[in-house]
Amino acid sequence: xxxxxxxxxxxxxxxxxxxxxxxxxxxxxxxxxxxxxxxxxxxxxxxxxxxxxxxxxxxxxxxxxxxxxxxxxxxx
Numbered sequence: 001x002x003x004x005x006x007x008x009x010x011x012x013x014x015x016x017x018x019x020x021x022x023x024x025x026x027x028x029x030x031x032x033x034x035x036x037x038x039x040x041x042x043x044x045x046x047x048x049x050x051x052x053x054x055x056x057x058x059x060x061x062x063x064x065x066x067x068x069x070x071x072x073x074x075x076x
Contacts (some may be wrong), residue, residue, distance in 0.1 A: 017047075024055050031056070 019027070031041040031052055038056075042049040 027052065028055055028059065 027041060027045055030036070031038040038052050039049045042052045
């Protein structure tokens with residue numbers, strides 16, 4: 001086996017990715033399923049649970065104001 005061993009359950013700090021609005025919606029829908037937890041879904045997708053909760057708050061705030069959530073090119 002060549003290369004470093006990678007644990008898929010470890011999120012590396014400093015890694016910045018961009019998630020499309022569609023990907024965010026799909027991940028949030030997964031997290032809303034009562035058969036799992038938001039933290040488990042976050043781990044599954046390699047993101048920190050606080051980012052998932054940030055996305056959720058942004059969607060809730062946007063729906064209160066009647067507009068779609070802002071799309072940011074960064075991972076947030």
